Amino acid sequence: xxxxxxSDVHSNLxxxxxxxxxxxxxxxxxxxxxxxxxxxxxxxxxxxNWIREHVDIVLAGNHDYAALGxxxxxxxxxxxxxxxxxxxxxxxxxxxxxxxxxxxxxxxxGVHWTHASPHEPEEWHYILSRIDGKDNFPxxxxxxxxxxxxxxxxxxxxxSGGGIAEFIPKGKVPLKKNCRTLINVGSLGQPRDGDxxxxxxxxxxxxxxxxxxxxxxxxxxxxxxxxxKGLPRYLADxxxxxx
Ligand code: ZN
Numbered sequence: 001x002x003x004x005x006x007s008d009v010h011s012n013l014x015x016x017x018x019x020x021x022x023x024x025x026x027x028x029x030x031x032x033x034x035x036x037x038x039x040x041x042x043x044x045x046x047x048x049n050w051i052r053e054h055v056d057i058v059l060a061g062n063h064d065y066a067a068l069g070x071x072x073x074x075x076x077x078x079x080x081x082x083x084x085x086x087x088x089x090x091x092x093x094x095x096x097x098x099x100x101x102x103x104x105x106x107x108x109x110g111v112h113w114t115h116a117s118p119h120e121p122e123e124w125h126y127i128l129s130r131i132d133g134k135d136n137f138p139x140x141x142x143x144x145x146x147x148x149x150x151x152x153x154x155x156x157x158x159x160s161g162g163g164i165a166e167f168i169p170k171g172k173v174p175l176k177k178n179c180r181t182l183i184n185v186g187s188l189g190q191p192r193d194g195d196x197x198x199x200x201x202x203x204x205x206x207x208x209x210x211x212x213x214x215x216x217x218x219x220x221x222x223x224x225x226x227x228x229k230g231l232p233r234y235l236a237d238x239x240x241x242x243x
Contacts, residue, residue, distance in 0.1 A: 001029045001030065001109055001205045001206070002027060002028040002029050002030075002202065002203065002204050002205070003028060003029065003030050003031070003032050003109075003111075003202070003203040003205065004023055004026060004028045004030070004031045004032070004200060004201075004202055005031075005032040005033075005034065005146055005185050005200060005201045005202075005203055006019060006031075006032070006033055006034070006185060006188040006198075006199070006200040006201075007033065007034035007035060007036065007061075007115070007147070007148025007149070007185050007186070007187060007188065008034075008035070008036040008061065008148045008149070008151055008186075008187035008188060008189055008190060009033065009036065009037050009038075009047055009051070009187075009188045009189040010036055010037075010038065010039050010040040010041050010063065010187070010189035010190045011037070011038050011039065011040060011041035011042060011043045011044040011047050011087070011189065012040075012041040012043070012047070012188065012189030012190065012198075012222050012239075013041070013042075013043035013046050013047055013050075013222070013225075014217045014218045014219070014221050014222045015188050015189050015198045015217045015222070016047055016050060016051075016188065016189070017217070018198070018215055018216070018217035018218070019188060019198065019200060019215070019217075020050070020054070022200075022213070022215055023200075026202060028202065030056040030057060030109070031054060031055045031056055031057075032055065032056065032057040032058075032113060032146070033051055033055045033057070033058045033059065034059050034061070034113060034114070034115055034146060034147060034148040034185065035058075035059040035060050035061030035062075035064060035102070035104065035115030035148060035149075036061030036062065036063045036064060036115065036148065036149070036187075036189075037051055037058075037060070037061070037063075037064055037099070038063055038064055038067050038087050038091070038099070039063030039064075039066065039067065039080065039083050039084060039087055040063075040079075040080070040083050040189065040190055040226075040231075040235050041189060041190070041222055041225070041226055041231075041235070042222075042225040042226050042228070042229045042231060043225065044067075044087050044090050044091055044095060045090065045091065045092050045094075045095050048091075048095045048098055048099065049094075049095075052098050057106065057108055057109075057113060058102055059102055059103060059104060059105070059106060059113060059114065059115050060099060060102035060103065060104055060115065061104070061115040061116070061124075061148065061149060062115070062116065062124040062149070063080070063084065063087075064099050064102065065104070065122075066080075066084045067084060067087045067088055067091060067099065068096065068099055068100055069088075071122070071124070078232075079232045079234055079235055082231070082232055083231055083232070083235060086229070086230075086231055104116070104121045104122050105118070105121035105122075107141045107142055109205070110142055110144075110205070111142050111144050111145070111146065111203075111205070112140050112141045112142040112144070112145035112146075113145070113146055113147075114145065114146075114147045115147065115148055115149055116147060116148075116149040117132075117135075117136050117139075117147060117149070118136050118139040118140050118141070118145050118147075118182075119135040119136045119138075119139040124149065126149065126150055127147065127149075127150065127154070127156070127182065127184065128150060128152075128154075129154075129166055130156055130164040130165065130166040132156075133156045133158060133164040133166070133182065134164070136156075136182060137156075137158045137164070137180055137182070140180055140182070143179075143180050143181070144175065144180075144181050144183070144203075145180075145181070145182050145183070146183050146184075146185055146201075146203070147182065147183070147184055147185075148184060148185055148186070148187065149184075150184060150192070151186060151187035151190055151191055151192035151193070152168075152184060152186060152187075152192055152193040153168060153169050153184055153185065153186040153193060153199055153212060154166065154167075154168060154169070154182075154183075154184040155167055155168075155169045155173060155181065155182070155183050155184070155210075156181070156182040157176060157179040157180070157181050158179060158180045158181075159176075159178060159179050160178050160179075168193075169183070169210070169212050170212060171211065171212060172209055172210075172211045172212075173209065173210045173211070173212070174208060174209050175208040175209065175210060177208065183201070183210055185199060185200065185201045185212075186198075186199030186200075186212070187199060188200060190238070190239065191242045192242065192243055193242060194241075194242050194243065195214065195242045196219060196239060196240055196241065196242035197214040197215055197216060197217075197242070198214065198215060198217060199212060199213065199214055200212075200213050201213065219239050219240055222236075222239060223236035223237075223239055223240070224236075
């Protein structure tokens with residue numbers, strides 16, 4: 001099976017539309033969204049509508065839980081908090097119903113999908129380096145696990161002896177047969193690895209290859225909408241910095 005996988009859309013409709021156009025030209029069986037559909041940008045409902053209609057496997061992230069009042073907000077920074085309050089007011093009943101139906105973690109098609117981490121998925125731990133692999137490899141319920149949450153692409157590999165390697169992926173990444181692999185697919189709506197271009201991956205399960213794609217979109221329009229709706233200006237500015 002071939003999967004198109006993306007995460008952390010954060011209500012960025014222009015990035016999602018540009019992805020939609022690209023996805024039409026890429027052969028795939030299923031689309032997967034790893035959570036944080038809302039928060040930060042200005043188009044929560046149109047993004048949710050598109051994802052509900054077009055994506056086969058959808059998870060919720062901490063920002064989705066926050067918008068529903070399902071998680072503790074004390075660790076949210078002021079920008080995240082303000083956009084969370086804005087999003088709560090903006091969501092339609094239909095959107096709330098859809099978000100409420102989404103899990104934070106799921107095993108399907110022989111793959112472990114999670115928003116933040118296989119270990120305590122609703123505690124929103126950050127997997128930032130190989131050190132974090134120690135808690136998470138033992139919790140994997142499949143040889144391959146895709147996640148998001150940090151908005152930074154990353155691959156961790158654990159060999160059969162328990163050794164863990166880490167690298168920042170680019171282009172095609174062949175998965176090693178005798179390894180367990182944790183793959184962060186980066187963010188579609190708010191990249192934070194210094195590159196403002198959104199990321200998605202194509203996972204060819206049979207071939208055992210994950211391919212990272214980056215693309216351009218109308219950042220200026222997304223920024224204009226954020227400012228127009230009165231969301232923090234910083235949330236618009238950071239998009240062009242990829243931070
Ligand atoms: Zn996020």
